[in-house]
Every structure is written in structure tokens, then in C-alpha cells.
Amino acid sequence: MTGLLTQIRRHAAAKPEGIALDPVIAAPVTWADLAERVAAEVSAIRAGQGADLAVLCQDHGVEAAVRELACLEAGVPVLSLPRFFTAEQAEHARRACGASGAGADASRPASSRLPHETARVTFTSGSTGTPQGVCLSAAHLLEVAGAVVETVGADQAGRHCAVLPPGILLETVAGFFATMLAGGTYVCPPQERLGLANPFRPDFARLVEVIGEARITSLIVVPEYLAGIVGVLEQGGLSLPDLTLVAVGGARVAPELLARARRCGLPVRQGYGLTECGSVVALEAADEAVSGSVGRPMPGVRVSIAPDGEIMLEGRMFLGTIGRPREPGVLATGDIGRIDDAGRLWIEGRKSALIVTSFGRNISPEWIETLLTAQPAVLQAMVHGDGLPAPEALLVPASPDADLAAAVAAVNAALPDYARIARWKEVSPFTADNAMLTGNGRLRRNAIAATWLDGTPPFFEELEAATWRERLRFLTIPQVRAGLAGTISRRAYVDYLGEAYHHVKHTVPLMQAARARLLHRPELVAALDEYIEEETGHEEWILSDIAAAGGDADAVRGGDPHPATRAMVDHAYARTATGNAAAFFGMVYVLESVSVALAQRGASAVADRLGLPPEAFTYLTSHGALDQHHMAFFADLVNGFASDDDRQAVLDMAREMFGLFGGVFGSIELEDTAHAAA
Structure with missing residues (x-):
């Protein structure tokens, strides 16, 4: 037993009629009912015999939540497939786990290549069509969820809404499992109800409307979602007074966006994590006076900075990848950062994406990209220029009348001479559909460069732009x-x-x-x-x-x-x-x-x-x-x-x-x- 069902039963005993799950579109589920449903599902799983891998690809909702909890309790590894995966990526993930041909929400024998004690296999969309599966134990997942509760405080448990797409580890661990441990209500409507049927083209007005109507108190979002929510609040002069926590992660957040969010009354706290560490490594404190850091490392993780600026991690870690146990020692994250005198971690870019100009200056493109996307005129930006005299940018306008030239000029005014954008080009949006974004919204730089920088773009892309x-x-x-x-x-x-x-x-x-x-x-x-x-x-x-x-x-x-x-x-x-x-x-x-x-x-x-x-x-x-x-x-x-x-x-x-x-x-x-x- 993992202990999570035990905690659910404690909540059921203390508040049997309290609401554990609220799907919004249907009747809510009480703690007493949830305990019974999970226990019954565990029994059904154990009676099945031989089904030792659950392949889940469901929208948010009661059925998905019960299945997730039951598999964790029954010791059945879960292969969670985000619904935005391409058919090729999903089939690769199934095949790698020994479940080739299994449909969504099916159970199949797990491959012996999974490390012992694997509870969850998570595939990020990565930079290719054949992503790598990271294997995590139940103890690790619940340790991270418990650390989130400890850092945030169990008294903050209210109505947490699942906004990130189903199958995203960050939402499962820091949102769902943490809410179950703390005794809050997990609000889990279908993505379409939130205006997120296509998570990469959200209807932010609808999202804000549901957050307000459902009296949501906490969210986990990526920077693009935060920017969209802030835009709706600013445009309509609206507020979301019930929110007590908006955790934002997945990519570096522009300080100006954080400032705009706080001017709208959003209690934003920036975080940092990796799949290999169970999704959360650090989280900004609620009363942090210095904005822009991702906070101090959470319990169970030790952070250090290598001589070249790369962030190195030790402590609770993944079991390994499929067919390959984790090698002992520190984990090199590939992220560039620093730790200040107060012990706060700051993220400054990706090591692999560093631009070295022909003047010999090292520039993190994320630094400039966050400044560009903080401009209201810029929806998305990719900065490039390795080997060139100065950085250049690919820009997606945020509105029909967006003045990109003025936006670039404003950003350049805030940059040192060596980092100023020399040239820019207007392009069509980067999305998961065109393989230019990963599942959590990171730029797939090689794919973008292949389309827009390596020769003449296909005419269809030029037409879209x-x-x-x-x-x-x-x-x-x-x-x-x-x-x-x-x-x-x-x-x-x-x-x-x-x-x-x-x-x-x-x-x-x-x-x-x-x-x-x-x-x-x-x-x-x-x-x-x-x-x-x-x-x-x-x-x-x-x-x-x-x-x-x-x-x-x-x-x-x-x-x-x-x-x-x-x-x-x-x-x-x-x-x-x-x-x-x-x-x-x-x-x-x-x-x-x-x-x-x-x-x-x-x-x-x-x-x-x-x-x-x-x-x-x-x-x-x-x-x-x-x-x-x-x-x-x-x-x-x-x-x-x-x-x-x-x-x-x-x-x-x-x-x-x-x-x-x-x-x-x-x-x-x-x-x-x-x-x-x-």
C-alpha cells in the first residue's frame, strides 16, 4: 500500500460528506464515496491477474482520478499518455513499455525493462517522435506531493483546479496527489469545459469565467497560460479573489509578467522542476520579497551550480529510464542558473540553447525571449544567432495590429549592446500540432529552425504567417x-x-x-x-x-x-x-x-x-x-x-x-x- 488510500480514508472518517472530487459537469464525489470507489477499483485490478501495466489516456474527470489512485494503491505501473501526443509518439511509448497496440485506458503486461518499483512511466514529447520514458516510484511521487503540501501548507488546501493537460506529471503530483494528501477538493472538469479542448490554442476568457464561477483557490499553470489569464483580467477589469495560489512553472517567466499578474491580484509563485525529480524541485515562498527567483529547494533535494553555470541536483530521483537504471551521482539538468545569498534559485536559460556570437559573447536566448513575450504585441518568440554578430528573432504577433517593430525597440532599449536584436522576422505560431512546441510549451528549437531558418520555408507555413x-x-x-x-x-x-x-x-x-x-x-x-x-x-x-x-x-x-x-x-x-x-x-x-x-x-x-x-x-x-x-x-x-x-x-x-x-x-x-x- 502506498499510504494515499489510507490518507483518503482518514479524510473520509473526519469529513465523510466533504467534497473530494468536483468534475463540475456532474455531481461531486465525497471523501466517503471516493474511499469506497478507489477500494473497489483496487480489488478489481488485483482480481484481474496479469494486467500489470495501465495505459491511461483520459480527459480529467472522476473516472480518471479514481483509476489513477487505484493503480497507485494496487502497485500497477501507469503509462500516462498526454492526449496531445501524436499517434507515432503514443505508439512509441506503448511499444517501449511492452504494451504495443494497446488502446487508451487499457491494461497490458508491462515490459520487464521497467525498473523494479516503477509506479509511473512518463514520456515528455521531447524533440523527436521517439521520446524517452522516465520511470518513477510511488514513494518518490508521494514524497514530492508531501513536500509540496509541506511547503505550501496544508491550511491552503481548498479547491484546486486541473488546468494543465491530462497526463502532465506536474499536475498529477503537485496538483492531484498533493490535494488528496492535504484534504482539499480536486476540481477536474473536462478540458473543453475550461476552454482548453486544444491546450495550445486556449480560450482564456472561458477559462477565467470557469475559475471564477467554480470558486477555484489554486492553479498550476505554464507561463503562456498565466499571460492569457492576465490578459483577460486586464482587458475586462476583472479579478479572481478566491485564488490563494497560482503556481507557474515549465519555463522561465518574465519579471514584467509576474508584476502584471500581481497587479491583477493573482497570488503568483514561480517554481522549477524536472520530470526526473518528480516534477517539483523548488517553489517561491508566499512572502518572498524578491520577485523572479523560483524559490528555495524543497525538502529532499540538494541544488548546486557547476563551474559553467549548470544546475546540478542530488536527492530524490527517478528510478531510471526504460531499460536503463539511473546512474548514481548528481543529475545535470541542462539548465543554467545561480543561487543567491539567501539560498534562492534563479533560472537563467538552457545550456544547450546558449548563443555564442561572433564577438565571443555568450547569450541565453530565454533571457531575451522572456523580455519579448512580456511585450503585449508579442505572442511567441524564438531568439537565435549562434555565430552571428548579434541575436535575431522569430516573432508571432499577439493581435491584428501588433507593432512588432516597437516591441523589439522597447526590448533592445533594456538590453546591453551585445544582446540587442539585430533583425527579426514575423512567423506563424509555434504549436504542438506543427511540432514546434513540446507538451509543456517549450520551444522545439531545432524544428523551428528547420522550418524558418534553414532555407526557404514551405509555402504553407508562409501562408499561415x-x-x-x-x-x-x-x-x-x-x-x-x-x-x-x-x-x-x-x-x-x-x-x-x-x-x-x-x-x-x-x-x-x-x-x-x-x-x-x-x-x-x-x-x-x-x-x-x-x-x-x-x-x-x-x-x-x-x-x-x-x-x-x-x-x-x-x-x-x-x-x-x-x-x-x-x-x-x-x-x-x-x-x-x-x-x-x-x-x-x-x-x-x-x-x-x-x-x-x-x-x-x-x-x-x-x-x-x-x-x-x-x-x-x-x-x-x-x-x-x-x-x-x-x-x-x-x-x-x-x-x-x-x-x-x-x-x-x-x-x-x-x-x-x-x-x-x-x-x-x-x-x-x-x-x-x-x-x-x-
């Missing part, structure tokens, strides 16, 4: 924001479907018109033929959805589109009929990329709010899934465009269509909030 501001402007349209959040009325949804019908019925005719003018381009004719086959009849799906949603499908069929919809369709015909007909693919890019977003984030949210049947969403959900395939097909197709004329035609059309499609959404009347559920 060149239209990113138009996409951001499109996302500011109130109707689009309401649709993605699900806060629209049934009437607005039916009106949206009506306008969708009036432009989708022209999709195949437009493709046929483009095909007729591109007969000299057999590769484009073949692509259009495939599109035509798949898109034929989609307007009938929409009419069926309208009827299922309570609308008048016949009236829509015989009616006229809004002038904004007519303008978009007319423009598409005109651009296809004159000039370079390859421009048509700029419209494909806009409509399909938007439908993917609506299907992934909007459809289920609208369905939950309005209580409509699945039959009312066949076009949106099916089309979204289809367009995910189409986007990969589209990227391969346009990356083959060698002509500057083709590329410019696609780019111009895409920019125009974002504006015109935004007008279609803007034409839909949003009813007053008081009538939104009507």
Missing part, C-alpha cells in the same frame, strides 16, 4: 467568439446554418469553374476532382441540420442569402473567372481552416448549451473532421506551388476571404444574453 493577423482579426468578431464558446442562441445557430447553406451550395460550382480554367495544370485538376467528389451534396447536410435544430429548411432553400454572403460568393466567382484561377485555393484555405476550429471548439459547446440532438450538427462535425484531412492534403498541394504568381494569388485570395467570411458571421444577429437559450 502572412494571414495570421487576418485570422486574429476574424477571431475578434463577436459572432465568431460566441460560436467558438458555444454562447449563442438556437436562432443564431439556425441563422448561421442558413448562411452556410447559401455559400456551400456554390462550393462545387466554384470548383468546376476553377477546374475549367486550370486544365493545363493536371496536378490541380486532380486535386479539384477529389475535392468535388467529397464536397458534392454537403448543402443537403446543412438543410437536414436546420430541420433537426427546429428551423425551416424549405424556407432556407427557397430564400435569399444575406448581402454579406452574396458578396463573398460573388467575389469568389469573380476571382476564379479572372486572373490566376489558382487563387481559388486561397478560399479553400480560409473556409476549411475555420471549419476545423468550429468543429473542434464550437460544435460540442453549442450542443451542450442548447440541448440539441447530434442530428443538428452533422455538417459541422463531419465537415470539421473531413477538413482536418483536407488541410494536410492542402498543405502538400500548395507546397508544390513553385510560381510566385500562384503563391501571391492564393495569399491575396486568403486575405480577402478572411474579411468577407468575417462579414458573413457579422451578419448573424446575436440575441441578448437574457434570450440566448431561447
Whole structure:
């Protein structure tokens, strides 16, 4: 026994009706009920015989929490797979553990390559498609969780909300296990409920709303999440008075972001950790007067600094990796830092990412990146320049009108001459989907460099970068924001479907018109033929959805589109009929990329709010899934465009269509909030 179930039973005895788990979307689970559920699951696991590895890939919720606790108590190693892993990464992890072919949430025999006493195998997404599994013992995990409780104080146990993606070790140990030990309430809604269905494109407004409504008292976040929350609070003049702890880690945090967070009333405490150390090494004290450090080492860990500045750790450690026991001695972290006279640890960058300029100056790119991303105009930044006279930067704008030049100038004014940014380039966002971010939000520098620095970028990446501001402007349209959040009325949804019908019925005719003018381009004719086959009849799906949603499908069929919809369709015909007909693919890019977003984030949210049947969403959900395939097909197709004329035609059309499609959404009347559920 690990002792965690014993602690749960103590809480059950002391406060049987107290709330242990709150999934938000369903009834909460009391301590007494949790103790019974975990014990029953343990018995079921032990009765299974031979199932000695649990492969978990679940969203946050009661079922996942009970399963996690039961496996820990039963001594069954858990392979926890983050849901954002690629299929290749997930299969590699399963195969490495001897569970090849096992689906999510399955149990399979564990490989003998797992070190003795392994309780959890954690794979970070790493820098390749074949990440390495770190093996941790139950004693180690609970020791870290106990150290978190000791450092924070059991009296701080309140309502902790799981914000980080499922499968992230930091949330499991410092959030879930620590809350169970301390006797707080673990609030564990599905990620979509928090606006985090795609953890790398969060809906921060929704996240802040749920944090406030659920009376959350503590969170663990990465810097990007902290910046998003702060942005919503600043923009709306809002506050989250129930919060008593916001722990931030995973990457270096800009001092200005910490200052902004504290001005918003957020009780932010910076931390530092590694998977090999059970996720937490140090945590800033609540009353720390000096902001910017990650605090003092927690009980059980000793920290020293090597002559070259690398942070070295001793004390509680992982068992090893799959097939390789841990070698005794200190652990070299790869992070650069220092320890001040008060014993506080400061993180100053990554050893492997150090830039050495042609003037012989060593520069940590994270130093400059944190200053850049503290600028409101900059969403993401990667600094590079090894061997160059001065650093350079790749920048992602945070808003449609972001002034990146002014942001760089402001940062340069605060830097010494040798570290000032000499040149910069605007690029598209770094995400896990395009393999440029790790699971916890770290830059995958080699992948970013391969795309943006090593030769000419693929045209699809250039298209994404060149239209990113138009996409951001499109996302500011109130109707689009309401649709993605699900806060629209049934009437607005039916009106949206009506306008969708009036432009989708022209999709195949437009493709046929483009095909007729591109007969000299057999590769484009073949692509259009495939599109035509798949898109034929989609307007009938929409009419069926309208009827299922309570609308008048016949009236829509015989009616006229809004002038904004007519303008978009007319423009598409005109651009296809004159000039370079390859421009048509700029419209494909806009409509399909938007439908993917609506299907992934909007459809289920609208369905939950309005209580409509699945039959009312066949076009949106099916089309979204289809367009995910189409986007990969589209990227391969346009990356083959060698002509500057083709590329410019696609780019111009895409920019125009974002504006015109935004007008279609803007034409839909949003009813007053008081009538939104009507």
C-alpha cells in the first residue's frame, strides 16, 4: 500500500460528506464515496491477474482520478499518455513499455525493462517522435506531493483546479496527489469545459469565467497560460479573489509578467522542476520579497551550480529510464542558473540553447525571449544567432495590429549592446500540432529552425504567417467568439446554418469553374476532382441540420442569402473567372481552416448549451473532421506551388476571404444574453 488510500480514508472518517472530487459537469464525489470507489477499483485490478501495466489516456474527470489512485494503491505501473501526443509518439511509448497496440485506458503486461518499483512511466514529447520514458516510484511521487503540501501548507488546501493537460506529471503530483494528501477538493472538469479542448490554442476568457464561477483557490499553470489569464483580467477589469495560489512553472517567466499578474491580484509563485525529480524541485515562498527567483529547494533535494553555470541536483530521483537504471551521482539538468545569498534559485536559460556570437559573447536566448513575450504585441518568440554578430528573432504577433517593430525597440532599449536584436522576422505560431512546441510549451528549437531558418520555408507555413493577423482579426468578431464558446442562441445557430447553406451550395460550382480554367495544370485538376467528389451534396447536410435544430429548411432553400454572403460568393466567382484561377485555393484555405476550429471548439459547446440532438450538427462535425484531412492534403498541394504568381494569388485570395467570411458571421444577429437559450 502506498499510504494515499489510507490518507483518503482518514479524510473520509473526519469529513465523510466533504467534497473530494468536483468534475463540475456532474455531481461531486465525497471523501466517503471516493474511499469506497478507489477500494473497489483496487480489488478489481488485483482480481484481474496479469494486467500489470495501465495505459491511461483520459480527459480529467472522476473516472480518471479514481483509476489513477487505484493503480497507485494496487502497485500497477501507469503509462500516462498526454492526449496531445501524436499517434507515432503514443505508439512509441506503448511499444517501449511492452504494451504495443494497446488502446487508451487499457491494461497490458508491462515490459520487464521497467525498473523494479516503477509506479509511473512518463514520456515528455521531447524533440523527436521517439521520446524517452522516465520511470518513477510511488514513494518518490508521494514524497514530492508531501513536500509540496509541506511547503505550501496544508491550511491552503481548498479547491484546486486541473488546468494543465491530462497526463502532465506536474499536475498529477503537485496538483492531484498533493490535494488528496492535504484534504482539499480536486476540481477536474473536462478540458473543453475550461476552454482548453486544444491546450495550445486556449480560450482564456472561458477559462477565467470557469475559475471564477467554480470558486477555484489554486492553479498550476505554464507561463503562456498565466499571460492569457492576465490578459483577460486586464482587458475586462476583472479579478479572481478566491485564488490563494497560482503556481507557474515549465519555463522561465518574465519579471514584467509576474508584476502584471500581481497587479491583477493573482497570488503568483514561480517554481522549477524536472520530470526526473518528480516534477517539483523548488517553489517561491508566499512572502518572498524578491520577485523572479523560483524559490528555495524543497525538502529532499540538494541544488548546486557547476563551474559553467549548470544546475546540478542530488536527492530524490527517478528510478531510471526504460531499460536503463539511473546512474548514481548528481543529475545535470541542462539548465543554467545561480543561487543567491539567501539560498534562492534563479533560472537563467538552457545550456544547450546558449548563443555564442561572433564577438565571443555568450547569450541565453530565454533571457531575451522572456523580455519579448512580456511585450503585449508579442505572442511567441524564438531568439537565435549562434555565430552571428548579434541575436535575431522569430516573432508571432499577439493581435491584428501588433507593432512588432516597437516591441523589439522597447526590448533592445533594456538590453546591453551585445544582446540587442539585430533583425527579426514575423512567423506563424509555434504549436504542438506543427511540432514546434513540446507538451509543456517549450520551444522545439531545432524544428523551428528547420522550418524558418534553414532555407526557404514551405509555402504553407508562409501562408499561415502572412494571414495570421487576418485570422486574429476574424477571431475578434463577436459572432465568431460566441460560436467558438458555444454562447449563442438556437436562432443564431439556425441563422448561421442558413448562411452556410447559401455559400456551400456554390462550393462545387466554384470548383468546376476553377477546374475549367486550370486544365493545363493536371496536378490541380486532380486535386479539384477529389475535392468535388467529397464536397458534392454537403448543402443537403446543412438543410437536414436546420430541420433537426427546429428551423425551416424549405424556407432556407427557397430564400435569399444575406448581402454579406452574396458578396463573398460573388467575389469568389469573380476571382476564379479572372486572373490566376489558382487563387481559388486561397478560399479553400480560409473556409476549411475555420471549419476545423468550429468543429473542434464550437460544435460540442453549442450542443451542450442548447440541448440539441447530434442530428443538428452533422455538417459541422463531419465537415470539421473531413477538413482536418483536407488541410494536410492542402498543405502538400500548395507546397508544390513553385510560381510566385500562384503563391501571391492564393495569399491575396486568403486575405480577402478572411474579411468577407468575417462579414458573413457579422451578419448573424446575436440575441441578448437574457434570450440566448431561447
